[in-house]
Amino acid sequence: MNVPLLDLKAQYAAIRQDILRAVEGVMDTCQFIHGPQVKELEEAIARYCGCAAAVGVSSGTDALLCALMALEVGQPLPGGSAGAEVITTPYTFFATAGSIWRVGARPVFVDIDAGTYNIDPSKIEAAVTERTRAIMPVHLFGQVADMDPIMAVAQKHKLHVIEDAAQSIGSTYKNRKAGSIGTVGCFSFFPSKNLGCLGDGGMVVTQDPVLADRLAQMRNHGAKPKYYHKRVGGNFRLDTIQAAALLVKLPYLDGWSQARRRNAAQYDRLLAGYAPVKTPVIRAECQSIYNQYVIRVPQRDALQAFLKQEGIGTEIYYPVSMHQQECFAALGYKGGDFPESERAARETLALPIYAELTGEQIEYVVCKIRQFLG
Numbered sequence: 001m002n003v004p005l006l007d008l009k010a011q012y013a014a015i016r017q018d019i020l021r022a023v024e025g026v027m028d029t030c031q032f033i034h035g036p037q038v039k040e041l042e043e044a045i046a047r048y049c050g051c052a053a054a055v056g057v058s059s060g061t062d063a064l065l066c067a068l069m070a071l072e073v074g075q076p077l078p079g080g081s082a083g084a085e086v087i088t089t090p091y092t093f094f095a096t097a098g099s100i101w102r103v104g105a106r107p108v109f110v111d112i113d114a115g116t117y118n119i120d121p122s123k124i125e126a127a128v129t130e131r132t133r134a135i136m137p138v139h140l141f142g143q144v145a146d147m148d149p150i151m152a153v154a155q156k157h158k159l160h161v162i163e164d165a166a167q168s169i170g171s172t173y174k175n176r177k178a179g180s181i182g183t184v185g186c187f188s189f190f191p192s193k194n195l196g197c198l199g200d201g202g203m204v205v206t207q208d209p210v211l212a213d214r215l216a217q218m219r220n221h222g223a224k225p226k227y228y229h230k231r232v233g234g235n236f237r238l239d240t241i242q243a244a245a246l247l248v249k250l251p252y253l254d255g256w257s258q259a260r261r262r263n264a265a266q267y268d269r270l271l272a273g274y275a276p277v278k279t280p281v282i283r284a285e286c287q288s289i290y291n292q293y294v295i296r297v298p299q300r301d302a303l304q305a306f307l308k309q310e311g312i313g314t315e316i317y318y319p320v321s322m323h324q325q326e327c328f329a330a331l332g333y334k335g336g337d338f339p340e341s342e343r344a345a346r347e348t349l350a351l352p353i354y355a356e357l358t359g360e361q362i363e364y365v366v367c368k369i370r371q372f373l374g
């Protein structure tokens with residue numbers, strides 16, 4: 001049996017006609033930049049997330065970058081000193097830390113919770129300094145980070161909170177949607193995310209209409225009006241074609257997430273009480289959208305190689321913690337600084353979880369895991 005990690009063709013086959021019609025609609029009008037579908041999608045996403053406003057951008061990475069620029073996080077601090085700091089997790093996709101670095105700020109890492117793999121809020125306050133400007137929690141694998149204590153620290157120290165919700169659109173924390181809790185929320189529409197477009201795309205959401213206006217300026221070189229620049233922004237625009245495709249897909253999102261939860265529940269059931277495998281920990285106040293279903297196992301690399309041999313696709317998210325990346329050597333971190341993040345990088349493995357996966361495929365995956373681990 002063949003079980004790929006992800007099967008984008010299965011999803012596409014089900015909505016092919018509507019996608020093609022939507023793309024054709026954009027082609028016919030030739031409004032490739034800021035066509036009406038961009039605004040329509042922004043309104044739909046804002047509504048979906050329970051936010052005041054949404055601003056379409058060119059990727060999840062650019063959503064983070066645009067948010068950091070709009071909040072002037074990299075600008076010199078009052079008194080003129082450089083060296084702004086942003087507190088974040090070392091166990092994430094590179095874009096989180098990379099975007100902080102790119103605005104000239106310093107990523108300050110805080111270790112993760114061993115169960116959820118999200119930033120450990122109890123460790124954040126100790127990392128706050130007079131240079132801290134923001135906290136950037138990541139809602140990893142589809143589960144929202146523990147936001148109440150994060151927001152409490154942020155309020156106490158007057159920090160922005162930039163939610164990296166690239167893996168968590170539609171996920172909830174105490175019935176609030178990912179991205180709607182902090183100062184801004186950033187989404188990615190990379191094809192492998194729960195809501196993927198036809199290439200790269202992203203969105204920033206916020207409850208603050210003034211900030212939304214600033215974000216919209218930043219995505220278009222900071223211009224307002226056209227050709228007049230009070231700030232330096234970039235080209236962070238979302239293509240009309242991407243917005244049109246996303247408008248077709250958005251109504252399916254909750255159904256797809258539901259199917260992922262059903263698949264996760266089947267894995268959970270089949271692996272319950274099986275000591276060698278630790279299944280995902282989802283907190284009671286959270287509903288995950290399972291962008292990934294990540295287990296923790298001994299002999300992770302050998303298991304991955306075996307599963308590959310048996311036709312099963314898996315992925316390691318992520319093999320190297322951010323504080324150990326070569327490009328961040330100047331930050332001065334070393335191995336052992338964030339033991340839970342480093343352990344997760346050694347022990348975790350993502351299994352196929354996409355919506356169209358069948359029960360038989362999941363049984364096969366678990367059967368092969370048990371065959372290997374004994």
Ligand SMILES: *Cc1c(COP(=O)(O)O)cnc(C)c1O
Pocket residue numbers: 059060061062092093095096138164166167187188189190200201202
């Ligand atoms: C995917 C992802 C991003 C970046 O999104 P792109 O659309 O690929 O630029 C940022 N942060 C996290 C946690 C992600 O998973």
